[in-house]
């Protein structure tokens with residue numbers, strides 16, 4: 202055998218077409234053992250379809266899926282050692298918690314004693330040792346979540362698939378469950394493939410994230426890579442918050458471009474993405490708010506630093522959110538720009554209508570030609 | 572003030588229902604109960620007693636007919652369930668959104684024709700000189716006309732046909748409420764087709780199954796036209812006995828007593844069925 206068994210899951214040029222809709226289009230990736238892998242993309246980009254192919258509920262139009270190095274294309278869903286936590290959990294309401302967890306073990310023909318021991322063990326591990334005899338309707342949202350995971354984990358799957366399992370929870374519980382899921386994944390030491398359209402879930406929990414759009418994987422990387430080194434305009438715009446300017450290239454020089462924006466600004470930025478722009482091309486420049494500093498202008502414009510972009514504007518509003526506060530600045534062209542600020546609560550703080558100068562490094566101005 | 576208005580509107584809304592129940596169901600039954608409990612001692616002279624009921628138990632032909640009606644009704648219920656479940660499953664889970672309405676309508680079509688016409692239609696098909704017999708002769712499968720009417724199989728077939736809709740409707744509505752993900756989860760966790768059916772789909776559909784069975788059993792045990800027309804003299808359906816007492820013998824006392832015996836018997840069977848499946852009337856009616 203070749204060395205592929207070090208990967209729990211491999212997808213090789215997998216595609217799925219529904220009529221003329223390419224729900225999943227030529228997707229390839231590998232997931233190393235025991236990692237937390239997220240697939241992040243807007244709704245309708247094909248995440249669920251991809252997951253259903255891995256679970257065996259859809260047959261790929263082309264391509265191969267391997268689990269632990271073995272192709273599962275012709276294996277029916279109930280024979281694949283891939284378990285799935287459904288979007289609405291799909292716990293069985295006519296069975297109690299114990300029966301729900303025991304169901305899979307019964308299907309595999311385990312003996313009564315083994316079943317009892319395993320169910321109690323897994324309930325212990327998800328820290329719900331006393332709920333075995335409860336009905337599903339008597340559980341809280343977070344408990345149901347954990348039971349749904351336990352029901353899969355008790356079967357010792359090679360890969361656990363989770364399809365937006367936190368979508369139905371309220372915000373506070375969702376925050377708590379994010380951390381809990383990560384801990385559970387560590388504890389079970391199983392590969393989790395987590396699907397979400399919520400970037401904060403993906404960034405917080407994952408070892409690796411694949412950004413998906415229109416049925417294709419745009420970029421795969423660690424959360425830091427995706428955030429700081431987006432390989433495509435879609436990733437730059439989708440992951441994290443960002444300011445965007447569209448404009449025309451007026452000068453190209455060793456990896457740097459000068460962009461004349463539609464609003465009449467001149468910005469310098471570094472080239473990113475697969476296509477290098479030429480003079481006259483249309484590009485999009487992305488700058489994250491945390492790289493922009495806003496200073497009250499002291500009557501005169503500071504000399505433009507070689508490595509900085511500077512523009513003038515007027516504070517439009519303050520978006521106070523504790524340590525994550527921002528200002529919205531309106532420039533001459535009427536564009537709104539977001540910048541992070543530190544608000545200390547004293548006189549020095551920026552206020553609406555203040556004249557400010559925004560500056561940020563050229564190296565943080567990521568320009569993509571699409 | 573507000574409370575009074577609320578109470579008044581409740582009474583106004585409730586009144587038609589209460590009237591309907593009282594006038595059309597409770598009062599006639601009380602009347603029947605009264606009639607069933609009087610014995611005729613001389614023309615126009617009656618006295619209170621259980622003689623009519625004792626009569627029923629003393630005459631084997633009566634309770635044999637009741638048992639026969641009961642067991643055949645159970646068989647009809649079972650057949651309606653076995654045939655109706657796949658149809659309901661197809662309508663609720665497999666057919667597309669648009670096909671669903673059309674299929675449902677097709678199940679309803681038989682109800683647009685009255686019982687009587689439907690039964691005569693069957694007679695036209697199945698009698699000795701009917702379409703089926705003639706076709707088979709023409710095709711050379713048989714060489715003499717065959718009478719398909721007036722046997723139990725035909726009666727059962729006719730009853731299944733007329734009642735299956737009442738099985739399908741509650742089944743479709745419970746199965747419709749079942750998330751497809753539940754079935755997929757059943758497979759995903761390692762179950763094969765039969766396991767998923769037995770451990771997940773059927774338990775989930777139980778309220779629908781039980782309420783469908785109750786309705787079909789009641790309708791069948793109380794049906795009159797279909798067994799008489801398709802079964803003829805041999806059908807020995809219990810409702811025929813009741814009809815006989817009321818109309819032919821003009822013995823209302825015995826007829827009323829038989830009516831109550833039938834009511835008690837069907838209630839007993841349904842109670843037993845509910846106990847057996849662990850359902851309560853409440854859950855089945857609410858869920859389906």
Ligand SMILES: Nc1ncnc2c1ncn2[C@@H]1O[C@H](COP(=O)(O)OP(=O)(O)O)[C@@H](O)[C@H]1O
Pocket residue numbers: 219222223224242243244245246247248249250251
């Ligand atoms: N069974 C199906 N038949 C036809 N089109 C489908 C089917 N399932 C999904 N699609 C289409 O495939 C695309 C991707 O859907 P999905 O995988 O559910 O997206 P996501 O989970 O990312 O929101 C959508 O455009 C959807 O309409």
Ligand SMILES: [Mg+2]
Pocket residue numbers: 248249
């Ligand atoms: Mg989805």
